[in-house]
Amino acid sequence: MPATGTIPVTLAVVDPSERHNGTGLVRHDSPLDEAKIDADAAKIVRRLERSGFQAYLVGGCVRDLLLGSRPKDFDIATSARPEDVRSLFRNCRIIGRRFRLAHVVFGSKIIEVATFRRSPQTEAPVDPVESDGTGDDDAELAVDEDLLIRSDNVFGEAHEDALRRDFTINALFYDLDRRQVLDWCGGMGDIQRRTIHTIGDPTVRFREDPVRILRAVKFAARLDLGIAPDVYDAMVMNREELAKAARPRLSEEILRLLRGGAAHRSMFLLWEVGAMAMLLPELSTFLDDDEASPGASKRFWKRIDVLDQRTKAGPVDDLVYWTTLLYEPMAEALAGSKDPAATLTDFLEPIVARIALPRRAADGIRRIVGLLPKLAKGLVDGKLSRLGRADVALQALDVLEIDFTARGKSTVNVDKLRREIAPAAEAARAEGRANRSRRGGRSRSR
Ligand code: ATP
Numbered sequence: 418m419p420a421t422g423t424i425p426v427t428l429a430v431v432d433p434s435e436r437h438n439g440t441g442l443v444r445h446d447s448p449l450d451e452a453k454i455d456a457d458a459a460k461i462v463r464r465l466e467r468s469g470f471q472a473y474l475v476g477g478c479v480r481d482l483l484l485g486s487r488p489k490d491f492d493i494a495t496s497a498r499p500e501d502v503r504s505l506f507r508n509c510r511i512i513g514r515r516f517r518l519a520h521v522v523f524g525s526k527i528i529e530v531a532t533f534r535r536s537p538q539t540e541a542p543v544d545p546v547e548s549d550g551t552g553d554d555d556a557e558l559a560v561d562e563d564l565l566i567r568s569d570n571v572f573g574e575a576h577e578d579a580l581r582r583d584f585t586i587n588a589l590f591y592d593l594d595r596r597q598v599l600d601w602c603g604g605m606g607d608i609q610r611r612t613i614h615t616i617g618d619p620t621v622r623f624r625e626d627p628v629r630i631l632r633a634v635k636f637a638a639r640l641d642l643g644i645a646p647d648v649y650d651a652m653v654m655n656r657e658e659l660a661k662a663a664r665p666r667l668s669e670e671i672l673r674l675l676r677g678g679a680a681h682r683s684m685f686l687l688w689e690v691g692a693m694a695m696l697l698p699e700l701s702t703f704l705d706d707d708e709a710s711p712g713a714s715k716r717f718w719k720r721i722d723v724l725d726q727r728t729k730a731g732p733v734d735d736l737v738y739w740t741t742l743l744y745e746p747m748a749e750a751l752a753g754s755k756d757p758a759a760t761l762t763d764f765l766e767p768i769v770a771r772i773a774l775p776r777r778a779a780d781g782i783r784r785i786v787g788l789l790p791k792l793a794k795g796l797v798d799g800k801l802s803r804l805g806r807a808d809v810a811l812q813a814l815d816v817l818e819i820d821f822t823a824r825g826k827s828t829v830n831v832d833k834l835r836r837e838i839a840p841a842a843e844a845a846r847a848e849g850r851a852n853r854s855r856r857g858g859r860s861r862s863r
């Protein structure tokens with residue numbers, strides 16, 4: 418830091434072309450298709466810039482636009498602090514206690530505006546005796562055998578914000594005014610090669626946050642990208658680190674893998690790298706052990722293919738994802754069971770404990786599986802009226818339809834049944850929701 422008194426009293430506004438000098442920035446003149454950029458996100462960036470802050474589109478939206486796919490949402494990174502953002506946008510709320518973010522709200526759309534932050538690991542004290550000061554020796558690792566990031570809340574500069582991110586393709590910033598992609602870590606080359614690379618040593622990055630292993634699977638599957646060999650090897654080598662991750666993140670990330678429309682590729686990769694054995698051993702052993710029930714894994718993959726088709730056609734309920742994913746090993750467990758309800762509980766409870774599958778989801782799966790034989794029978798003998806009263810009837814019907822399609826059976830009657838039971842099922846669902854919120858209300862007030 419310069420000595421006091423050497424700083425000019427008025428801070429000169431830095432010419433944007435001089436910004437980030439000396440940070441290793443590479444600028445790419447790669448204009449994104451303006452028509453595909455969310456107009457509200459662009460407005461936020463421009464207003465922040467006009468107010469003297471740095472502001473860029475970042476992360477998934479830049480990656481997706483460069484790869485030619487449609488971004489799910491638009492995120493902004495800025496030098497403005499959350500309070501600055503709030504003072505500029507009336508439709509802004511600040512969320513998060515530990516790391517505060519600004520959400521600018523446009524109806525049902527939320528644009529996340531995050532202040533640049535840096536990796537807390539860059540602050541780790543390096544043993545001055547062991548280290549040669551380059552930062553790339555083993556001593557830095559020895560500082561903390563357990564690299565897991567537990568807090569992530571330090572403001573920083575734009576380049577630090579890029580480098581704290583997980584994969585190079587996720588660390589590109591887009592400068593709307595200059596129509597340039599800002600690249601501090603070779604992400605643009607990886608976009609062109611369609612390859613997933615971690616920023617820095619993959620083992621370190623996966624040990625800092627093992628959920629990144631699942632994120633690599635997600636991007637590879639959803640965007641049809643290759644995984645660099647050293648990254649792939651590190652995913653395999655570090656898969657057991659997943660046991661250290663916060664458990665709700667695990668079930669949430671599995672759902673994201675299922676929801677992406679590339680569940681087949683995702684689940685295959687998850688199984689192949691051995692991460693499925695950590696998260697859902699009941700499914701991975703089922704897939705490993707095809708000889709025990711020949712054709713069963715083929716049925717599983719067919720079912721997941723149908724699930725992908727359904728995802729592409731419209732929204733799918735989370736319960737349908739979970740039940741379809743676990744259907745085959747559940748059916749195997751249930752075969753010959755004298756007490757199906759207890760068998761299902763025994764099957765699902767370890768999953769609740771291991772990946773924090775929400776208890777409500779476990780209950781829903783149990784009820785759907787219980788309903789399936791009755792629905793299938795109802796389709797044959799026409800006694801359907803009571804089935805619609807179950808609050809998971811429609812989801813059960815979706816699971817059944819996926820099952821029929823995967824087996825090549827006609828689904829004409831399923832469609833008919835859906836129309837018949839829809840009103841009663843919707844009413845039962847609404848009632849279930851109301852009961853739950855009443856129960857929730859009581860427990861909160863305790
Ligand atoms: P998606 O299209 O699935 O939303 P995304 O890349 O936008 O993909 P998000 O989970 O929305 O993913 O995260 C936004 C950005 O935040 C990422 O692009 C990445 O730069 C950064 N990020 C998210 N999770 C991590 C993580 N676990 N470690 C480091 N950086 C992360």
Ligand code: MG
Nearest residue numbers: 477478489490
């Ligand atoms: Mg995103």
